[in-house]
Amino acid sequence: MIPQASAAVVAIDRLRSDPDNEAMVHRRAAKRVIAWRKEHALNQVEFAAFAKVSVGCLQGFETGTRNTRETNLIKIATAVGLTTEALLHDDDPMTTPNPLLAGLRDIDFQHAQHFHHASPHAKAAAFDWLGPKVSDELRERIAAVVERLLTMDADLFATVERFVLADDGQQQTLLPLGKTRQGP
Secondary structure (H helix, E strand, O other): OOOOHHHHHHHHHHHHHOOOHHHHHHHHHHHHHHHHHHHHHOHHHHHHHHOOOOOHHHHHHHHOOOOOOHHHHHHHHOOOOOOOOHHHHOOOOOEEEEEHOOOOOOOHHHHHHHHHHOOOOHHHHHHHHHHOOOOOOHHHHHHHHHHHHHHOOHHHHHHHHEOOOOOEEEEEEEEEOOOOOOOO
């Protein structure tokens, strides 16, 4: 082998085995994401939705076939509970979790995924329910009503559904669904 070619091969081998090589860093990060995803029993489609990235983006990240934009890398890292720095550079990424996700359990992630897929109307209702204008006592009462609604049979629920709360700013009255208050 010619000395120049030999030096090039050695340099390429060194580059491929360098733990700080960008490709190696991304490969280790991808393995961490794959392990986290499998540990939480999520396929690529589910995890992509949870992380708010496209399936193609996630596949490209996990296989290393596409460059991942910084914004998508942040979303992926956040989804597994890490900062981007921790995902890319920590040997044990779970030692540096994203502080916003500290203490969350698997059920919390499942609820977050359900919220992510909810309709805008359902999301707005959840924000109102969890917001500061609702007292803890009222929140507990609402939760009890929702629990009962979820266990109603379809006929009883249809009867309850025919009524909505109408609020004219003065008083609250139950009206049949689709009806509006007329006049003062």
